[in-house]
Amino acid sequence: MNRAASLAFVVLLVSLPLWMDNLYFLHVLIVAGIFIVAAMSLNLLLGFTGQLSLGHVAFFGIGAYASSLCSLGFEIHVWGDTTVSLAPKPVWLSMLIAIVVAGLCGYMIGKISFKVRGAYFVIVSVSFAEVTRLVALNWIELTQGPMALNNIPVLKLWAPGIGSIDIIGKVPNYYLVLAVAIFTYVIIRRLVYSQAGRAMIALRENEPLATSVGIDVTRFLVLATVVSAALAGLAGAVYAHYVRIVDPDVFLFIYTVTMVIMVVTGGKGTLAGPIVGGLIFGILPEVLRGFQVIPEVQWVVYGVLMILIVYFLPEGIVPAVRAAWRRRLDRPGAPPTRPAVAAEAKP
Amino acid sequence: MDQLLQHALNAMILGGTYALLGIGLTLIFGIMRVVNFTHGELYAFGAYMMYMWVMLIGANFVLSIVLAVALGVVLGAAIEIVLLRRLRGADIDTTMLVMIGAWIAIQNTEQLVWSGVAKSINSPFPSAPLVVGAISVSWTRLFVFAVAVLLIAATYALIQWTRLGKAMRATFQDREAAALMGVRIDTVHTATFALGSGLAAAAGALLGPVFVVYPTIGDLASLKAFAIVILGGLGSIPGATIGGFILAFMEELGAGYISSGYRDAMGFLLIILILLVKPTGLFARKERIG
């Protein structure tokens, strides 16, 4: 039954462009989908290992810049007359490179920042994102600085029987984002249900205890960071080849906050949480616009909503709905429930 | 040589306001264990209140600073009572999320009220600078520096010699023991947050007339305050004071001799460097577990 519901949801999403002719709606869903992928990757750190990483947008931005730069090619002066140059690469390869680069950055940052915890970790992660923004802003030879990387090429895919197709326009990009989102969901699900995933959850719940039973805390935290960063980099790369422009503001803290709001609202530490939160916050701006709400008011609403959720729905929507559902089913006469999956339940 | 002296003077003056910002943030963290994301918004609030009193109402410049700081104190106390009091004992991540929500709400309310167009505040000081040899400094900046130093000294005095200060120090060292000894923790928390917010508002009110005021000025102020307190060690007031000056010198000299573009990056690079070499910060005595 559980599977059937998920399948129905996927079928709805897959069939959407067939009966939805409003291109702007697809655009809204594409952007929401990219942020959902980023939010899912953040959830791995925030929800499953319990580390409040507030520099996540750095990996998103690094992915976007790395993929754009590889596909556009670049030439930079290193020292004196020495130059480093890269000829433009195909977009699929650029995206792979972006994933690797973002993952490597995740590894390095994980190694450095997991020396500290709590407030220090948060501030260090925020600082890291700010440094990447300032580098993107000032290394004009490489990144064009505030002038932005423009005219980024689109992804070309080759399929047997169809030949080469450009991923340009709304419908192809919609399917690309959908595929990436499903891929991300599967990867995170597998990781969470693996032995490594159980170790991560154990150290979220009680780090000293986890350490005492022999879990190598830093190793698992770094592993989670690498996977999370690589997936965020993938989201960034997809974003760059969709909007076809990247500027240093992609590193702004507000985007990290958007991802955090999505995860926290949906329910951190649940697989479905970022999807629910992402759909709500990806679509809410357009709904509010329909009611003639100006952007500032919309953001005030976001801020207040975030506070209210922390107060009244601290676990997020998905666990709350689940709990309500379970209570209903536990009444006499209701059919017996299956026990909740270990990784999905938060104490 | 003249250029170096000029840079050093610029840094000294900037450092005063940085220290103000840092002390406010570190105080709140040290006593309340709250990473205050609204700190920069209090800075922006102070600057906008200054704009309101000086430019719209036409009040006296010094009186306007006093009023802006007083309003900052009130807003800080309100944030503590309305948002944070009920979260006492909640984990640090929860309070952080609430503070991020408050930050977004306040910043966009500011944008709504004052529009996105930058505002400029007139200063009553003569625009001709004070010139000593080849070095010059504006009277406004000198005034800003003097007031900042005065406020830092007053904060030290308050913490060192008043009853409230004693209660704050007691809470900082051991909250439970302090509560058992009859310290009213609620009052200490409200007073701490109000004081920290007042200092941020003071920094905003002082720098508003030097620069221009727009809704997102608080973001950079927050980030710099974070850098300063990490530099000095979270919760350390002397650390934040010295950290403020170190950051100002790094920025000014970095901008003057390396690259003006990376001016704002200096502080963050320093943080990463410190974490690599001495993760306990320069002045912190406590373990680094939030």
Added chain:
Amino acid sequence: MHTKTVKTASPSSCGRRVGSPPRASTTAAGLIAAGVLATALSTGSVAAQETIKIGVSQPLTGAFAASGNYVAQGARIAEDEINAAGGVLGKKIQLVIEDNKSNPTEAVATVEKLIVRDKVPVIMGAWSSTLTLAVMPKMQEYKVPLVVETSSSGKITTAGNPYVFRISPTSEMEAMSFRPLVAKLGIKKADFLNTNNDFGIGSATEFAKMLKAEGVQVGVLETMDPKANDFSAQLTRIKASGGDTLFVTTAVEQNTLILKQAKELQLKARIVTTGGSNSPDQLVTQAGDAANGSYHTVFFPPWFPEVVKNPDAAKRYMAEWKKRGHEPGGLTEGFRGYDGIFTAVEAIKVAGKAEPAAIKDALWKVKVPGVYGDIAFIKQGPAGSESGQNQPTVYLVKIDGGKVVKPEF
């Protein structure tokens, strides 16, 4: 139509799966959200079929907010004036103004919205050169013409984008019209301070080229981030360089701060601001006597409107600006929006229909008596895909004794 499909889908999936674990309700939440969105979107598109929409993308918040708001205010004046005179093709015009937040990616998003959601046949924007360069590929992708009202970078009209029609002068035109003044002002060594974007870099490059050709020594070229507000480090270096003239290229917010901080640091050099987004009146009010002795290039001098090509248009615009109580400092910026909308509407009139392809062809034929002068487009850029470029006049003014005056030589 879509609304219905979605709405019937959500209750049924909820209703049937009573026994299933809560994943189903998660799905339902998503469906309901989609339904609400579809409703919101469809109600949005019903409104106003009888008007002709014109898209406007301007920086209403962020680093260039002051200028962007002035341009939008000027555009609103043109909208009302045109509608009061009966509109165009028997329909009223309706401006859809989007805030691009002074950010290139946001600028692309605004254009996407204006074209895909609001279906505008022509857009005016996007203020700064970087913002305009960012949206240009989208204009080509959707084949919608863009009237550029402010941007100055040479790249805009030489990129081979046939959908671009610029009514503002290029940096090169500005530098060339400044050329005769180099000797008159007695410039021997010049330093530069500009924003590190296309606007600032483009202007500094063209002015440096022109000055070198005139035998002027070029000292330091300092840059700043468009959001920066402390220039003491750059100005200290410029002071050490010791040129007699400092060319500054940025928007009015930073111009104000630079004048103030230059005075604080006792910079002796004469300051010339270029780019025409300097709002001298605003500099007088905000920088006070620090503005005295500085020079500014502007493309419309509201202090002596009698000198412009079409004084009638200028006076109409100025009267309405004053009537609405807009900032007098914005007059030198707002006319760009005023002229831009008149140009777009004239093209719609010539085209005889509000369709992008027809408007694009018609833009080559327009002749608009605007504040910029007689607006008409010459071809620039690679043959076969030329962009349109207008040739306006450039004026130099000086601030003296707290007043804007014609400089005397």
